[in-house]
Amino acid sequence: MIVIVCSIQDPAGMNISKKLREKVDFTEAEPKEREKERWIGKIVKDDVLLVHRQEDILYCNDLEKVYTPELIIFASRHSSTTEEPTLTVHVPGNFGEAEYGGLPRTLSIAPSHYLKAALLNLFEIKNELGLEYEVSQEQTHHGPTPQCPSFFIEIGSSKKQWKDEAAGSAIAQTIINVLKMVNKDWGIAAGFGGGHYAPKFSKINLDTDMSVGHIASKYVAPLLDEHMLSQIVNKTLGKLKFFILDWKGLKSEKRLQIVEFAENNDVETLKTKDIITT
Incomplete structure (x- = not known):
């Protein structure tokens, strides 16, 4: 089962949920513990559960135990001080302390193919609708950290955008399309x-036949030890084939550590500058 999670505290999540229920034939069901509302439907072959949770979405813990899903999609807001209109995707997880939900030094499982499909669809739909939004993938960050495949898909970056029904419709249609069209032949990577x-890494997902899941930016690179690098490999859905390095965006000692780890774990290393994108 696919579980789509929204928080009643989140106007963007409520916006996206409303648009999903307009597009998919959901049947309302009796809510369970910590749920405000729930609906059950089907998208192509997948049974889909849409839930409105009472807690903030960052603190929706242990959902994999509650629902036993094959995939969790968190539909939510994205916040930024710039308030730039943005549609984003990312994997949840914490490289360091759990300042915003989840568990410290714990990653969720990156469904790289779904992230790539989501980016491709967001980019196409926002162009079709003429939406003045940037589309991007963020590094892996914040909670919750379910130990099953999961990703966030978000409207940013202020109250104005969170309530924008056109943006909510774009996200809802992207979720539907993603469940219809994931290509399992893409080469799986981490950035x-x-x-x-x-x-x-967003460009690599948009322009190549590689799918990037977990991303560790230069800001969290000091936290990348054997334990965290092993999680990036082991908590990626499917066989992770590539570590892609933004060479100039990492200190030399960290590059050496990542390359050595990759060599010892049957992972090929590539540089972003050597991958052709448009």
């Missing part, structure tokens, strides 16, 4: 270096 917003 290292650069900023929190990851334009180079």
Whole structure:
């Protein structure tokens, strides 16, 4: 079962949920513990559960135990001081302390193919609708940290955008499309270096046949030890084939550590500058 999670505390999540229920034939069901509302439907072959949780979405813990899903999609807001209109995706997880939900030094499982499909659809739909939004993938960050495949898909970056029904519709349609069209032949990768917003890795997802899941920016690179690098490999859905390094976006000693780890774990290393994007 696919579980789509929204928080009643989140106007963007409520916006996206409303648009999903307009597009999919959901049947309302009796809510369970910590749920305000729930609906059950089907998208192509997948049974889909849409839930409104009472707690803030960052603190929706242990959902994999509550629902036993094959995939969790968190539909939510994205906040930024710039308030730039943005549609984002990312994997949840904490490289360091759990300042915003989840568990410290714990990653969720990156469904790289779904992230790539989501980015491709967001980019196409926002162009079709003429939306003045940036589309990007962020580094892996914040909670919750379910130990099953999961990703966030978000409207940012202020109250104005969170309530924008056109943006909510774009996200809702992207979720529907993603569950219809994931390509399992993409080469699975993780990204290292650069900023929190990851334009180079977003471009790789948009323009190549590789799918990037976990991203560790230069800001969290000091936290990448054997334990965290092992999680990046082991907590990626499917066989992770590539570590892609933003070479200039990492200090030399960290590059050496990542490359050595990759060599010892049957992972090929590539540089972002050597990957052709448009």
